[in-house]
Amino acid sequence: MYKFVMPEVIFGSGSISQTGECCARLGARHVLVVTDQGIMDAGWTEQVLKSCRVAGLAATLFCGVSVNPTDDEADICTRVYQENGCDAIMAVGGGSAIDIGKAAAVLAANGGHIRDYEGVDRILHPLPPLVMVPTTAGSGSEVSQFSVIVDSSRRKKMTIVSKSLVPDIAVIDPDVLATKSARLTATTGLDVITHAIESFVSVAATPMTDVQAKNALMLASRYLRPSVASKYNREAKEKMAMASLQAGLAFSNAILGAAHAMSHTIGGRYPFLHGDINAVLLPHVMEFNFIACPDKFREMAVLMGEDVTGLSDIAAGEKAIQSVRKLAVDIGAPLTLSEMGFEAEAIAEISxxxxxxxxxxxxxRDISAEEVAVLLTRALS
Ligand SMILES: [Fe+2]
Known part of the structure; x- marks a missing residue:
């Protein structure tokens, strides 16, 4: 027995102009728009605000979201929501803005500290309407039942999982991706690859998540390189937007694995980009996990364009891991934790x-703290 949850999805070029109408359909009168300075500078926030005006809605802007968003930012965002009499939240941005939008919705409807909701299914009261507009491909947070927020007292990223966090509507406009740098396109794209792979081999994978994960892996393997190469490759942007969406649907329902568990922990302590940490950890985690499901590794190699004809599962599985490493090299992602500034002294505690x-x-594959430490040591250099 399993379930599959997802929001209404509006996908396509120009769909950002529908955002105000989406909020209106959900009964909103005053929308809190959550975003960051980079998105404002790119002009996308103005388009969303204009769409709200056209739909006859009032809007208040909150743009205090950082790269690894914290509980303090969630508290401030909630105050802005309450003090301005808002009744719906629209986040425009990468995973950070969307996760803060979700956290503010939780706190506005349930009170307390966001730490109170860490773990699975701890949100009791329904959230205000949520419309999410991703500007990267991507975190997948626009369709997921996750919010990941740094607990500043413990210097740890908390994973909050609840069906309540599935947004009402995700508006995915591939045109928005054209304003991202090659660097950000690469790191967010490797997050997509990590979502697809971890959800595909997850112990909670189902036929419904496998379909999404496999297509996401196939698309991202094929289109991430050209998407990094050119801002103007519309086909690559559209395919990566779809890959991000499908990987998000897969991991929202099948959850993830050791690479994300480690990545969340490191991301709570260091100001690294989430996709960079995943890119470094993923091949090491794949090597560790391989014995759990060699047949799935063979499938992944094929999806990534590798020829596995005549190869044993072991040889085919190695090709999947090599393919991930080669992709990271080709698009200029960091290859070791030490080059990012991670210190060996932190390994025991992080593990x-x-x-x-x-x-x-x-x-x-079952994993111990000692085995996590071995993987982190391998990833160091
Ligand atoms: Fe991720």
Whole structure:
């Protein structure tokens, strides 16, 4: 028995102009628009505000979202929501803006501290309407039942999982991706690859998540390189937007694995980009997980365009891992944790904390703190 949850999805060029009408359909009168300075500078926030005006809605702007968003930002965002009498939240941005939008919705409707909701299914009261507009491909947060927020007192990223966090509507406009730098396109694209692979091999994978994960992996393997190469390759942007969406649907329902559990823990302590950490960790986690499901590794190699004819599952599985490494090299992602500034002294503590992350539960191979430490040591250099 399993379930599959997802929001209404509006996908396509120009769909950002529909955002105000989406909020109006959900009964909103005063929308809190959550975003960051980069998105405002790119002009996308103005388009969303204009769409709200056209739909006859009042709007208040909150643009205090950082790269690794914190509980303090969630508190401030909630105050802005309440003090301005808002009744719906629209986040425009990458995973950070969307996760803060979700956290503010939780706090506005349920009170307390966002820490109170860490883990699975701890949100009791229904949230205000949520419309999410991703500007990267991407976090997948616009369709997921996750919000990941840094607990500043514990310097740890908390994973909050609840069906309540599935937005009402996701508006995915591939045109928005054209304003992203090659660097950001690369790091967010490798997050998509990590979502697809971890959800495909997850112990909670189902036929419905496998369809999404496999197509996402196939699309991202094929189109991430050209998407990084050119801002103006519309086909690559559209395919990567779809890959991000499908990987998001897959991991929202099948959850993730050890790479994300470690990545969340490191991201709570260091100001690294989430996709960069995943890019470095993923091949090491794949090598560790391989014995759990060699047949799935063979499938992944084929989806990534590798020829596995006549190869054993072991040889084919190695090709999947090599393919991931080659992609990271080709698009200029960091290849080691040490080049990012991670220190060996942190490994013991990070390993213990990573074991408690909700994403570790669905990793296909049982893992101990000692084994996490070995993987982090391998990823160092
Ligand atoms: Fe991720």
């Amino acid at each position: 213990e904390i990573a074991l408690t992350d909700a994403c570790m539960i669905t990793n296909p």
